[in-house]
Amino acid sequence: xxxxxxRKRLFKQLKRVQKLSSSxxxxxxxxxxxxxxxxxxxDLTENPQEMANILSRQYEAMFSKTGxxxxxxxxxxxxxxxxxxxxxxxxxxxxxxxVEKVLLALPNDSAAGPDGxxxxxxxxxxxxxxxxxxxxxxxxxxxxxxLESVYSAAISPIFKGGNKxxxxxxxxxxxxxxxxxxxxxxxxxxxxxxxxxxxxxxxSQHGFRSNRSTLTQLLEFYETVVELSETGSxxxxxxxxxxxxxxxxxxxxLMKNLKEKAKVSGRLDGGYMIF
Numbered sequence: 001x002x003x004x005x006x007r008k009r010l011f012k013q014l015k016r017v018q019k020l021s022s023s024x025x026x027x028x029x030x031x032x033x034x035x036x037x038x039x040x041x042x043d044l045t046e047n048p049q050e051m052a053n054i055l056s057r058q059y060e061a062m063f064s065k066t067g068x069x070x071x072x073x074x075x076x077x078x079x080x081x082x083x084x085x086x087x088x089x090x091x092x093x094x095x096x097x098x099v100e101k102v103l104l105a106l107p108n109d110s111a112a113g114p115d116g117x118x119x120x121x122x123x124x125x126x127x128x129x130x131x132x133x134x135x136x137x138x139x140x141x142x143x144x145x146x147l148e149s150v151y152s153a154a155i156s157p158i159f160k161g162g163n164k165x166x167x168x169x170x171x172x173x174x175x176x177x178x179x180x181x182x183x184x185x186x187x188x189x190x191x192x193x194x195x196x197x198x199x200x201x202x203x204s205q206h207g208f209r210s211n212r213s214t215l216t217q218l219l220e221f222y223e224t225v226v227e228l229s230e231t232g233s234x235x236x237x238x239x240x241x242x243x244x245x246x247x248x249x250x251x252x253x254l255m256k257n258l259k260e261k262a263k264v265s266g267r268l269d270g271g272y273m274i275f
Contacts, residue, residue, distance in 0.1 A: 058167040062247040100130040113177035
């Protein structure tokens with residue numbers, strides 16, 4: 001009786017979460033908020049250049065600067081030193097068909113990046129563009145050079161709520177080239193397949209995995225709570241959030257920690273629960 005009640009309540013809450021999430025995302029896509037006026041040292045300004053400078057300083061202040069002791073001096077040596085790890089990924093392979101498939105999967109209404117190339121153009125010309133893009137991506141991988149000519153981003157400030165005159169109330173969203181996005185998705189697919197096949201991802205990881213989401217994580221969490229409740233056990237839940245987590249994390253320190261962990265354990269599955 002108690003179990004059925006808890007399950008009914010669970011699915012009712014999950015449906016409500018899905019409905020609210022869907023409604024929120026739809027509103028975000030349709031509503032565009034005017035930026036500013038922003039607060040300066042003296043007064044408010046609506047000058048586009050001044051507001052751009054204010055937001056630029058705000059975003060730059062959020063990033064953590066990596067000290068010299070954490071900088072990766074020799075990138076090739078750092079990434080190519082496998083330490084005898086048999087799970088090392090030697091190369092990333094993809095075919096012309098893979099490139100075309102990703103091109104066709106691009107959303108029609110996605111905004112173009114700084115290069116001005118719309119997703120609809122890439123989709124309509126997918127058959128003809130797949131080979132030149134494959135050659136471009138292959139050259140980037142083989143030479144170890146990023147796509148610098150197109151790998152830039154246009155920053156679009158998105159109002160989060162509160163006082164519109166405060167620069168910290170605007171979240172920076174990067175609009176990058178669709179050509180680069182296609183490359184990133186090809187890389188991601190190959191990397192994730194490698195991690196999945198070699199069981200290098202902890203089973204507690206739900207985010208950014210196929211057939212998993214925040215919803216599957218909630219289901220697993222509630223199932224555990226129900227099972228413990230049925231046995232009369234107590235359940236404590238702690239919810240944590242890191243302010244500016246992606247802005248504050250140094251990529252150099254993160255990569256060094258991941259590599260050190262792989263050295264010690266031989267695998268990248270340290271038991272962390274990432275949602």
